[in-house]
Amino acid sequence: MDLLLSSEDLAFRDEVRRFLADSIPPGMSRAIDLTTAFIVDPDVLIDFHRALHRKGWSVPHWPVEHGGTGWSPVQRYIFDLECGHAGAATYNASGSHFVGPVIIHYGTQEQKDKYLPRIRSGDDYWAQGYSEPGSGSDLASLKTRAVADGDHYVVNGQKIWTTNAHRANRMFALVRTATTGKRQDGITFVLFDMDMPGITVRPIMGNGGDHEFNEVFFNDVRVPISNRIGEENKGWEVAKFLLEFERGGRVLAGQVRAQFAKLVQLMIARGHDDSDLRTRLAEIGTDLDAMEMIDISVLSTLQTGGNPGPISSLLKLRWSEIRQSIAELAMDAIGDEALRWFPERPLYETLQLPPEDEEMAAMVPRYLNSRAFTIMGGTSEIQTNILAKSLVGL
Amino acid sequence: MDLLLSSEDLAFRDEVRRFLADSIPPGMSRAIDLTTAFIVDPDVLIDFHRALHRKGWSVPHWPVEHGGTGWSPVQRYIFDLECGHAGAATYNASGSHFVGPVIIHYGTQEQKDKYLPRIRSGDDYWAQGYSEPGSGSDLASLKTRAVADGDHYVVNGQKIWTTNAHRANRMFALVRTATTGKRQDGITFVLFDMDMPGITVRPIMGNGGDHEFNEVFFNDVRVPISNRIGEENKGWEVAKFLLEFERGGRVLAGQVRAQFAKLVQLMIARGHDDSDLRTRLAEIGTDLDAMEMIDISVLSTLQTGGNPGPISSLLKLRWSEIRQSIAELAMDAIGDEALRWFPERPLYETLQLPPEDEEMAAMVPRYLNSRAFTIMGGTSEIQTNILAKSLVGL
Amino acid sequence: MDLRYATEHVILRESAERFLAERYDYRTVQRIAASETGWDREVWGEFAKLGWLGLPFAPEDGGNGGGTVELAILMEAFGKHLVIEPYLATVVLGGGLIAALGSTAERQAMLPAVMEGECQLAFAHEERDVPTRAQRTNDGYSLRGGKKVVLGGPSADTLLVSARLGDHGLGIFVVPRKTHGLTVRSYRMVDGRRAADVDLNDAMVPTSALLGGNEDAGGAVEAVLQRAIAALSADAVGAIGAIVKATVDYAKTRVQFGQPIANFQALQHRMVRIKIKEEEARAAALFATLSLDGPAAIRARATSGAKAKIGRCARSVHQEAIQLHGAIGTTDELALGGYAKRLLAYELLFGSTREHLRRYGAMIADPKVAGTGLLMA
């Protein structure tokens, strides 16, 4: 047993570093540092994504035959960590990490040919339509109705919390195709183009001042049945596959560690001798080390072909908390600078401050937005319910 | 609205201080400081209790006609605070605070004449028999059976967590007199003499090294029906009266404040410059101030004849937590001195250490015993369930 | 000792509640916050008519002679309704300084305009860097320094500026907005209120600008700041109470898995915890309010204690409230978002939660103080 990187791993790391140094466009890191929303604007990331695409690295975790890199889990971990340090971010996880793997697993050849290349290249930008006003944690109660009419479904209903629906040109969604039987057995997974007639998007302003979330209304939207992924009424299975892939297959340690290093930098820059803040910083560090060790154990399991098991809910739960604690400490570290509020977005376009003061402007919005980490993508309460069964055996 | 003590209150405080200065026997404060158990041994307190009795102050909260002092709630608060500072403690709360008020409210004239004077004087020492091995939080499920046989009940069963049963000469208990109907409606409140044939006491050693708790077994114990308090099958109402009196009628602020002042003294004596410990100390101080303010609000309500309402469960919940945090910080404040364990009890008889080192020996046992604060007398979970209904309206 | 609210207290609470419930909903807050000035002239006029702008001033100055309890009641209503007009800056801080330090002539010259809503004030006190100094000149003083977090600074017609005099003195200078050498750099605060950085670049004021001619205003400044902390704590308690109620109400109506989420025991226990924090915060604020008429040591302990305790409660309550609401709790659709930001501002104004906890800790690091109860001789 050991934690050693092999010489191939080290060579790979150097290659990644070289690539990042060469490919990150000027201004991208600043724009990401001043992004207060969850998701960095596609405009900021598209050039870098295209560079990744040219290098063949835009979807590393996909099977090689669909454009994946065939990297080992350790290599993916290295790549994520280095991207974090270099100030890079994922272009469109809804495409590359959510719907992409679903299409690869469940899609027809036509669907694969149509959608996968455009995810790889960044030509498509995807949104996810799962939650509804009455269906959050209890997702299976969703009501958006799809009724077959010839070779189309006619869809009526509403989605909510649809991140970047206003920027996406495509959207995958769960819709109800049957109202009898078990609720989970009447759900179907369907792909939409955002310009289909009858789709309207209404913004929801976040408390942090960002516009990320939307309501999406479906009014007699006609979507071809050929846009269905998997069988009718089997959408719940597809959604579960997506969640498992997402939770078990992605290693957050790199990204969070990069954020943590930035927090350390901030605290040093502020010359902090506040012992309470330093205690919190150290506690976050030990939390992060422990969680990274758990992440690495998952990597090791994946590397050797195993199934990481119920740990995925634990990772979601704890990583979201650690990310919150980083955002919270960053806010507390700037003292009464946190009183200032800059309502315009994006900050990297609107701010008119000296460079050394800029990052202060991002801290409070980022803190406020961070509260959603433990809500979106499965609340901590739901993760805890799952863990009570799966990890504790209750 | 104000927090001012009247000149009568101040004169009363001076009188209490004089009395305490004159009446506390040498060695009592040391014995209390080195007591690691919840309850101070009766041997340590009896002389002081007799002095209170001579002064007419042994049961201040009782009605004047039964030997109470007629003090206002503020005066009782002053008395408790001054007792705390002077290093005094209540002789036998099970007698003076639990069964005494019950006998006053529900007892016959014979019962009053027999029991009340001996509680006042300290001649009787009472224990409480409520919990059973299968009936803790769910007290109404208790099974200890009392069957009428002529003018006696014949009692069989078992009580547990009976504090100081091995020191008590009397015990009040809830027993089951009916097994049909609602569980609460088959319970009766009965007084026992500990020397009745068929009663045996088995010690339970606490994790803190103290012997306070016991199991009490009843094997065909014949207890006169005239020992019953209130009507048969109405014991649940009696028990509820007792709890309400206890929770609403007693102000813990004085006692806890005295403990807090001792903690401050300890930390100063240890010359602590550990900022984490100092932060915790200050946080406890602000918690204590807030809780004392709530206590005083209850006093004000009582003073003006009102009903304090659901606040009693809040007081139980939070005071027990604050007392735990004091015990925990005291343990942490002595650093690796906390590694030393002195198994003999009572420490004030067995310790052979220089006076300045003595108190270290008490810290870890006291911490361990403090964990029971949030369990005994109604767990924090039960208090929280009650508060969800009564305070939050869920 | 008597903690009963008097009839006039109840009347004040109810009338404040009625007015604000009618006139000041969350959309109004958002509208005013997004406006150029961050306050509404009409609302301010109503405050004057209701007598609120004169609430704490002595009857001989034309005020209503309200005490600390009345002020706390009004502030709690302001917190509950997220009022962002610069009441604290103008009435409690600025007006409070004039009432405490001003001569009869000064009080009569300035307070009526305040009470009529014609004049707003701000107290420029916190130093950005080195202490602001007042240098005596031939016909007055020259002020030099930099102030930060000047609440209500952007809308103030007159600033009250604290400045060192000589080696030990401290004076409060009445500085009209237009004074040459005075620069007010405004910004919007996280909760929509306005504040400013203030630069004094050899700002010249006449001798009469020294309020009350007092060169030893330190004690009065401390007392006014303590009043402000107690008032702001009542405001925070208003916000905490509202946020807890909103959360419980939401949990009772939000249905998931076929039942209101308020039925889930894990959530019930957490709602109990935030409700308890509300009660504790309320108690801490009340102690601070009632301490204001007491001796200096008790005032300092009670106000720093309140800031430390309520700040801690506020943080965990706003976080739990958002979490218990779920996704909708992270938006600006509900007042919840406004409360969270209001409470963040509370945590930082007049010294942070941690700073006051440290001060409190230093005060109780004496067994005699730590052992003293809240009832006062």
Place this chain on the structure above:
Amino acid sequence: MDLRYATEHVILRESAERFLAERYDYRTVQRIAASETGWDREVWGEFAKLGWLGLPFAPEDGGNGGGTVELAILMEAFGKHLVIEPYLATVVLGGGLIAALGSTAERQAMLPAVMEGECQLAFAHEERDVPTRAQRTNDGYSLRGGKKVVLGGPSADTLLVSARLGDHGLGIFVVPRKTHGLTVRSYRMVDGRRAADVDLNDAMVPTSALLGGNEDAGGAVEAVLQRAIAALSADAVGAIGAIVKATVDYAKTRVQFGQPIANFQALQHRMVRIKIKEEEARAAALFATLSLDGPAAIRARATSGAKAKIGRCARSVHQEAIQLHGAIGTTDELALGGYAKRLLAYELLFGSTREHLRRYGAMIADPKVAGTGLLMA
């Protein structure tokens, strides 16, 4: 990178588990803890026979050549079964120092007796006050100083005493128990183990007492202490795992209000939280163990990090476990009480939780360190 346990690891875990489950229940712990010496000669002999006393020593010294992972596996089993024999003191600390610093002759002179269970060791290192000093004499050294928390001191046949040599040197001195001027003041620790204060009052030892003749033993001492922390962390994880399991098992069988209390959602969520803390503690201990063969900076970060993280987990797990058990959790009837005390001792040995958190904080106060992941070049 490979985190799979090898077959020999699994075998060791199972055999330790089997032996201890059979021979070392909680009544045994209590009996041995209450005995005069605090360890059981027969049990110690069995440890020797099982090869555990020679586990970490090199084959050329007659040991089993076990690595850090093997040691962690054994220690986790010791924590799970609350073994109080002085294994850490004799094998990890004392034996570890001899293995690291001793000449071939010294290793051959001392280690066989350790491995056969004939000799117990203790490392007298923590200073009570001023540093212990070794003064050169005509035919050796005179040791003067006071040591505290000498684990296994009461039963040690030989003490290894660290002492300053000159201005910068540090030596480890082999001091037989009977040495004149050496006083061992024994006490019982909170978890039943034994420790001692050690006084060196001009204790005279020959020149050969300086282990390996090494006057610069600081690095070796640091490495041995890091090994001890990693081992003790594995022990703590054993205790945490056992306490969590006991709590969950109890909740499944304890019936109140007509159902197992494990059915109550509020309790379920709290059990999930302590289970997560167990997983995190386990991860932190594993990182510490695997760091031991890495560079000094990683070792220091991983072991201080483990102590800080596991100490924090241990505190909240033992408190929650007691609370979830209810009254029975506060007694000495269940092993739970033993685990709580074992974990309290863990928090204090080799530097407290807070002390290590501070050290860890100082190490990561550098963005480069903070940004470095756990995988090592």
